[in-house]
Amino acid sequence: KKPNLQPPALSWSSIPLDLAGLVLRLLPAHADRARFASVCLQWRAAARQQLLPRPLPLLALPDGTFYSLPYTKPFRFPGCGFAGYQSACGSWLVFPRDDGCFLVDPFSRETVTLPPLSSVRLRPPNAVAKWSYEHGAKVADPYVTWMHMKDSDKLHISKLVVCSPNLVAALVGIGYTSQILMCQPGALSWSVRAYDRCKRFEDMSFYQGKLYALTKGENLLVVNISDDHCTGDPQVSRIGQVIKGDPWYSIAFTNNAMLCKKLYLVESCGALLMVRRTIVCRIPEPGLYSEAVAGWSAFEVFKADFEHSRWISVSTVGANQVMAMTRRTLLLAPMT
Secondary structure: OOOOOOOOOOOHHHOOHHHHHHHHHOOOOHHHHHHHHOOOHHHHHHHHHOOOOOOOOEEEOOOOOEEEOOOOOOEOOOOOOOOOOOEEEOOEEEEEEOOEEEEEOOOOOOEEEOOOOOOEEEEOOOOOOOEEEEOOEEEEOOOOEHHHHOOOOOOEEEEEEEEEOOEEEEEEEEOOEEEEEEEOOOOOOEEEEOOOEOEOEEEEEEEOOEEEEEEOOOOEEEEEEEEOOOOOOEEEEEEEEEEOOOOOOOEEOOOOEEEEEEEEEEEEOOEEEEEEEEEEEEOOOOOOOOOOEEEEEEEEEEEEEOOOOEEEEEOOOOOOEEEEEOOOOEEEEEOO
């Protein structure tokens, strides 16, 4: 009998994990990384072990259609629809639920529930609103806190940040005024400092293990988090100012135009950036309660200088970075 001189057939799973990891690092698109991990168990393990740069943003339309940059062809996730999401939080889609919300990862189908806004644990637990009266009318005294707006039916979540598998932070408020709430995924209630002054928070970001918030006045705040000694739940222990901003505010012109701004807080190439978007808006019918129509925009980028407690103007968001903007969020991702 003649010996079999043919080499044994090799499978994709026989590729060394370090070599598979090198291939994975060349895939910047969400969809390509998902396809890579679905080849076999070994490649899935390689995908979990690799420390990868952030992928290109996944663009989601309200009807559940997705675009995976740099590809131009739309796609849908098989077997389920994701229409009706409210916003995006990192790789999570945010869906409304009663007066709260839940998060869904469209790739893994993992779901995380968050408490309703009607269920909030106060610090201190026996806090009550303090009011004063002027000319027979009840007014907040001396400023608006969570206790003054907690029962409003207009409460909404303007920003969600998944800091870790055990910590979610949210900006919750009415209009432009909001407060920072904390919870664990799947918990029954949020935690809030009842007497902290509500601010005009513009954005929030988790950077190098700490949570930072940006106000309308371009002040950068660091949010210190601790565990409740009784329940073990996360809570805001202190909010401190890191950088005092030197802001400008909206300017109205005589031709029904207004110069407005929107601020974003993002991380890029190891730095924390504030992106200031200047917008020229027009009010179609002055004197009526009509929404302003946004015109052209201009962008300025500032880097947080923690050593000298200041914002430094920079001319780029970072080498090989592309800026993608949604209605509420600005994303930075590597260019191919």
